Amino acid sequence: MTQLWIIARITFQEAARRKILWTALLTAAAFLALFGTGMHFQVRSPHFANIPPLIRNQILSTMLQVGFYAIDMLAVLMTVLTSVDSLSGEIASSTIQAVATKPIHRWQLLLGKWLGFAAMIAAYVALVFAGVFAVGYFIGDLRQHNALQGASLIYLECLIVLTATFLFGTVFSTLTNGVIVLGLHGLAFIGGWLEQIGSVTQSDRLINLGIFSSILMPTESVWRRASYVMQSSIARTIDLSPFGTRSAPSVTMILYAILYLLIALSLALYRFQQRDL
Amino acid sequence: MRLTEDSLQTDHLAIETIGLRKQFGSKVAVRGLSLQVRRGKIFGFLGPNGAGKSTSIKMLLGLVKPTSGQAQILGHPYSNVEVRRKVGFLPEDFRFYDWLTASELLALHGRLAGLTQAQLHDRVPAYIDLVGLTPHRDRRLRGFSKGMMQRIGLAQALIHEPELVFLDEPTSGLDPMGRHLVRDIIRNERQRGATVFLNSHLLSEVEITCDTVVFIKHGEVVASRDLRSSPDGEIQVHVRAHNLRQDLLLGIAEWTTSAQIVDDLLSFATGSRDTLPQILRYLVSSNVDVFEFTPQHLSLEESFLKIMGEDQGL
Numbered sequence: 354m355t356q357l358w359i360i361a362r363i364t365f366q367e368a369a370r371r372k373i374l375w376t377a378l379l380t381a382a383a384f385l386a387l388f389g390t391g392m393h394f395q396v397r398s399p400h401f402a403n404i405p406p407l408i409r410n411q412i413l414s415t416m417l418q419v420g421f422y423a424i425d426m427l428a429v430l431m432t433v434l435t436s437v438d439s440l441s442g443e444i445a446s447s448t449i450q451a452v453a454t455k456p457i458h459r460w461q462l463l464l465g466k467w468l469g470f471a472a473m474i475a476a477y478v479a480l481v482f483a484g485v486f487a488v489g490y491f492i493g494d495l496r497q498h499n500a501l502q503g504a505s506l507i508y509l510e511c512l513i514v515l516t517a518t519f520l521f522g523t524v525f526s527t528l529t530n531g532v533i534v535l536g537l538h539g540l541a542f543i544g545g546w547l548e549q550i551g552s553v554t555q556s557d558r559l560i561n562l563g564i565f566s567s568i569l570m571p572t573e574s575v576w577r578r579a580s581y582v583m584q585s586s587i588a589r590t591i592d593l594s595p596f597g598t599r600s601a602p603s604v605t606m607i608l609y610a611i612l613y614l615l616i617a618l619s620l621a622l623y624r625f626q627q628r629d630l
Numbered sequence: 631m632r633l634t635e636d637s638l639q640t641d642h643l644a645i646e647t648i649g650l651r652k653q654f655g656s657k658v659a660v661r662g663l664s665l666q667v668r669r670g671k672i673f674g675f676l677g678p679n680g681a682g683k684s685t686s687i688k689m690l691l692g693l694v695k696p697t698s699g700q701a702q703i704l705g706h707p708y709s710n711v712e713v714r715r716k717v718g719f720l721p722e723d724f725r726f727y728d729w730l731t732a733s734e735l736l737a738l739h740g741r742l743a744g745l746t747q748a749q750l751h752d753r754v755p756a757y758i759d760l761v762g763l764t765p766h767r768d769r770r771l772r773g774f775s776k777g778m779m780q781r782i783g784l785a786q787a788l789i790h791e792p793e794l795v796f797l798d799e800p801t802s803g804l805d806p807m808g809r810h811l812v813r814d815i816i817r818n819e820r821q822r823g824a825t826v827f828l829n830s831h832l833l834s835e836v837e838i839t840c841d842t843v844v845f846i847k848h849g850e851v852v853a854s855r856d857l858r859s860s861p862d863g864e865i866q867v868h869v870r871a872h873n874l875r876q877d878l879l880l881g882i883a884e885w886t887t888s889a890q891i892v893d894d895l896l897s898f899a900t901g902s903r904d905t906l907p908q909i910l911r912y913l914v915s916s917n918v919d920v921f922e923f924t925p926q927h928l929s930l931e932e933s934f935l936k937i938m939g940e941d942q943g944l
Contacts, residue, residue: 359741367727450721451786454691455742456714629694 356457357465364469368435377431377477381424385484388420392492413493418580420485425507425576428478429538432511433518436470437531440522444630453630463519463625467618470515478508499582506579506607510572513610514538516617517570523624537570545573567602571610574602641705644669644794644825645690650699651849652685659685660849662699667842669793672816672826674836674843674857676930678938682849683829684722687796690827691719704794715744718792722799722829724783728772732763732782735771736789743790757785762811776803784815795819796827801835813839837930845937853937855930864933865903869896869913870922878916885909899928 368374395401395416401409440463443449453462482504489495497503514534521530544566551559567574581601645667652660660682667673677683688694690701692709701708704716726735736754745753758767761781771779780803787795797816801809809832816839819826830836836843837857844854855864874891882889882898885905889898896913900906906925913920928936 356742359738363727363738367729370729446725447721447723448725448727450688450693451719451724451726451739451783452742453693454714454717454719455739456711456744457742458711627695629688 356455357461357468360452360457360462360465361468361472364439364466365472366469368439368470368473371435373434374431374473374477377427377434378480381427381481381484384423384427385481385488388416388423388485389488389492392416392488396493410495413489413495414584417485417489417493417495417497418584420488421482421503421507421580421583422576424478424481424485425510425579428474428481428507428511429514429572430535431477432470432474432514433531433534433538435473436515436518437522437534438527439466439470440519440625441525441527441530445526449630459626460622463523463622464618467515467519467621471512474511474515475508478504478511482507497583498585503579503583506575506582509607509610509614510575510579513570513572513575513614513617516614516621520617520621520624523621523628538572541566541570541573544569545577549577567606568609571606571613574606575610578602578607642669643667643702644671644704645673645702645827647690647701648699650686650689650701651697652682652689652694653697658849660689660696662850663846665844665851667825667827669825670820670823671841672820672828672839674840675827675829675846676833676836676843676934677846681846683846684798686846686849687798687827687829691717691796715790716793718787718790718795720780720783720787720795720797720800722802724779724786726771728774729770731768731770732758732774733767735782736785739786740789743792745790753789757789758782760788760815761785762808777805777808780804781808781811784812788815788819791822792824794825794827796829798829799831800828801830801832809835833929833931833934843930845934847938853933855933857930864899864901864928865906866899866926866928866932867897867906867909868922868924868926869898869920870894871896871913872919872921873917878913878918881912881916882909 392413395413401412404412440449449462453459482500486497486500489497517534517537518530521533524530525533544563546563547559547566548563551557551561551563578601643666645665648664650660650663651658663682663686675683675686685694689696690703690708692711692714703710703713706713730738733754736757737750740750740753755764755767758764761784763778763781763785766774766778771782774782780800784797784800787797800812800816804812813835816826816828828836828840841858842854842856844851846852871894874894874896876891878896879889879891885908886898886900889896891897898909900909903925906923910920910923
């Protein structure tokens with residue numbers, strides 16, 4: 354197992370040095386500054402005090418959902434962009450040869466890399482999630498519901514994207530891999546909206562299309578579940594914002610997402626074991 | 631063909647392959663490589679571009695899966711991961727994360743090879759010194775020239791003191807001093823008892839360094855030469871004479887290779903100068919009137935060109 358941790362550690366260090374990570378952190382910092390300023394202006398607005406407390410709270414909660422939505426999107430993009438060339442890039446540049454010829458199993462090499470990225474993404478998600486949480490808490494005086502559960506689900510979404518990137522990285526070149534994973538995530542995003550609209554208009558066909566896209570790529574479902582668990586029961590009832598969730602994916606869908614991740618990781622391990630380096 | 635029980639017990643072999651083949655789609659990269667490399671020897675692996683050298687090395691190191699055939703490394707199947715504790719490899723174009731310093735890179739590869747912290751403490755500075763990079767040990771790789779990368783790559787291949795070392799073009803990118811250093815390191819490896827599998831285009835280097843060489847073409851061994859037992863190399867002989875007959879070729883076959891008669895010219899190659907008087911005596915006793923008997927030594931490069939034939943432009 355030592356080999357696994359050596360690879361995980363060096364991958365974490367390598368990933369943490371990527372310019373794209375720091376760009377994503379700077380973007381998140383800029384977003385938090387903008388978001389915090391916006392919430393501050395909203396809270397201090399003279400008209401805001403005249404709004405009934407329930408509606409006032411709902412407005413701030415919706416703003417917070419927008420915040421979580423934005424950091425979720427940033428985290429997914431950062432995950433894809435930092436990890437997309439981890440396998441295909443190192444195979445193409447032959448960097449992997451000096452490591453793969455050491456006494457290390459292929460599965461240790463791939464899983465070590467996966468763990469390194471998973472640790473880096475955990476740190477990123479924790480940091481930016483805490484940022485949005487802090488803005489809501491200190492400026493909007495909001496007590497976010499189920500914050501840990503929400504953060505864990507956003508992290509799960511990033512891990513699914515990471516695993517898909519690893520799987521396609523064992524087959525395709527860096528660019529093709531990136532296009533496929535972001536394309537699948539986009540597909541899931543559209544499917545999620547179709548499902549939401551379908552639930553409002555009670556269209557089974559739209560709902561089924563949404564479910565189909567979630568089976569293909571469950572990232573959007575996981576985000577919608579995260580959004581759902583972080584909303585209060587009152588907010589769920591009256592929420593009309595595009596960032597909330599009217600039709601929440603079930604716990605079964607989350608279990609499916611975990612299974613999806615495990616199967617994708619197993620396929621990546623198998624494929625990496627088989628391929629020439 | 632399977633490795634026989636006898637061959638499995640050949641402890642004196644560092645590498646043994648039988649009919650190793652690799653096919654990428656319809657393209658055959660290695661047709662059927664069969665070779666034996668004795669332990670403790672410096673083995674040259676020669677062939678033109680596209681002959682399948684790199685693919686062969688990658689198969690022996692488990693980077694590429696053979697389509698068919700068998701290979702044993704230090705008495706174990708090539709796919710055995712544990713045997714790689716005893717194997718070192720310098721890839722042709724060594725690269726690694728360029729934010730690491732030379733010392734960090736060596737420590738990382740040493741750890742991967744199974745060295746303890748105490749061993750790393752001693753060996754990292756020792757091997758950096760061995761490849762002449764002590765002044766640069768704390769410098770990041772991004773500032774390294776190609777030659778410096780080759781040197782640090784060589785150090786990572788050797789730091790765990792392997793029994794078998796694969797060096798793929800170790801002197802490419804090195805200046806004459808660097809090449810001299812690599813030669814010395816290879817000799818040191820032999821003295822330590824290690825086997826060195828050397829793939830190089832610099833035939834003059836190979837000639838100085840190696841004990842044995844094989845020539846491969848289209849992924850098959852087409853010739854081999856023991857550079858220690860016949861240090862002068864192959865000798866090409868031209869004989870101008872009258873009464874040359876085709877049956878003479880059979881008579882001299884036991885001493886010669888690739889003999890031919892064109893008009894009054896007999897040409898043949900022989901592996902040892904000791905055979906020359908015997909051949910001359912045979913010709914004279916066969917009533918051949920010899921006017922001219924000219925032996926010429928073939929350098930490794932000349933042998934290579936002769937064996938490989940025309941330039942394929944690869």
